[in-house]
Amino acid sequence: MFAFALALGLAAAAPTSAQTGSDASGDSGRWWALTVGAGSTRFTCDLCTPERDSGPWAGLAVGASASEAVKVGVEGGFWTHLDDDIREWVWRAGVVAHVYPRPGSGLHLIGGGGWSAYRAEDVRYDAGRLTVGLGWDLPLTPGWLVGNSITLDAASFGSLKNERVTIDRDVGVSVLRLGVFLKRR
Numbered sequence: 061m062f063a064f065a066l067a068l069g070l071a072a073a074a075p076t077s078a079q080t081g082s083d084a085s086g087d088s089g090r091w092w093a094l095t096v097g098a099g100s101t102r103f104t105c106d107l108c109t110p111e112r113d114s115g116p117w118a119g120l121a122v123g124a125s126a127s128e129a130v131k132v133g134v135e136g137g138f139w140t141h142l143d144d145d146i147r148e149w150v151w152r153a154g155v156v157a158h159v160y161p162r163p164g165s166g167l168h169l170i171g172g173g174g175w176s177a178y179r180a181e182d183v184r185y186d187a188g189r190l191t192v193g194l195g196w197d198l199p200l201t202p203g204w205l206v207g208n209s210i211t212l213d214a215a216s217f218g219s220l221k222n223e224r225v226t227i228d229r230d231v232g233v234s235v236l237r238l239g240v241f242l243k244r245r
Contacts, residue, residue, distance in 0.1 A: 089125040090245070091133070094118075095209065097239030099139040101150055103178075104232035105220060113148065115141035117237055121156055131158040135172065139235050148180040150235055152189065152213060166197035166207060176215040178233055185231060187218030197243065205243040212236050 099117040102110070117140070123133015136153040154174015161169065170193035178185035193211030200206045213235040220227045 091124070091131060091243060092120070092122045093241045093243040094120055095137070095239040095241035097209075097237055099235050099237040101139055101141065101148075101233065101235045103220070104234070105228045105230070107220075107228050108231070112236075113141045113143060115139055115148075117235070117239070119152075119239070123156070126157075128163065129160045131160075131168075132156070135174075139237070143180075146180050149178070150213075150233065151177045151179070152235075154189070154191070156191065158195065166195075166199075166205075168195050168197065169193075170195055170209060170211055176213060176218075176233060176235070178220075182223045183220065183227070184222075185215075185218050185220050185233060187215040187231075187233070189213050189215035189233075193237075195241075200242075203245060205241075205245065207241055207243065209239050209241060210237070211239075 096116070096118045098114060100112040100114045102112045117137060119135055119137025121133050121135035123131055126132045133156055134154070135156045138152070139150040141148045152174060154172055156170065156172035159169045159171070161167070170191065172191040174189055176187055176189040191211055191213050193209055195207055195209035197205040197207040214232065216232040218231050218233070219229050220231045
């Protein structure tokens with residue numbers, strides 16, 4: 061699925077680059093971004109506590125320009141938290157799109173979908189997820205951007221398991237992420 065999404069993004073970017081020739085802004089059509097920040101995770105289920113756990117997160121995205129206003133790619137990352145000597149992890153992977161509604165502005169909408177997995181010793185959770193958010197690019201040097209983002213990952217309808225035993229069904233996991241990124245284009 062990831063290879064298909066990346067190939068689709070690269071194929072969509074090729075005609076755009078050919079039509080416009082060289083871009084004075086240094087935008088080659090291909091991009092990558094490394095993001096780090098703080099995140100907050102919460103489970104939603106009959107047995108779950110309503111508190112959010114906070115911890116660091118990191119992510120990497122690689123993609124191409126589908127058009128001047130749309131950048132698509134694949135992404136992966138993790139969030140972690142230490143709770144009473146138990147290390148919790150939420151891993152994520154999927155596809156992402158950055159949509160720039162105003163030409164020349166760094167403001168962009170973030171959307172995507174994929175997979176989320178929670179791990180803490182023998183407890184596990186796997187489910188599909190959706191991502192929504194906002195970001196802001198600021199030029200650093202030619203071809204390099206810095207910026208910030210706020211995103212919400214929401215996964216639902218997974219089962220929380222202890223090894224092979226189901227603890228609860230129809231469990232939801234949300235991860236609210238604040239981050240700063242370095243982007244190359």
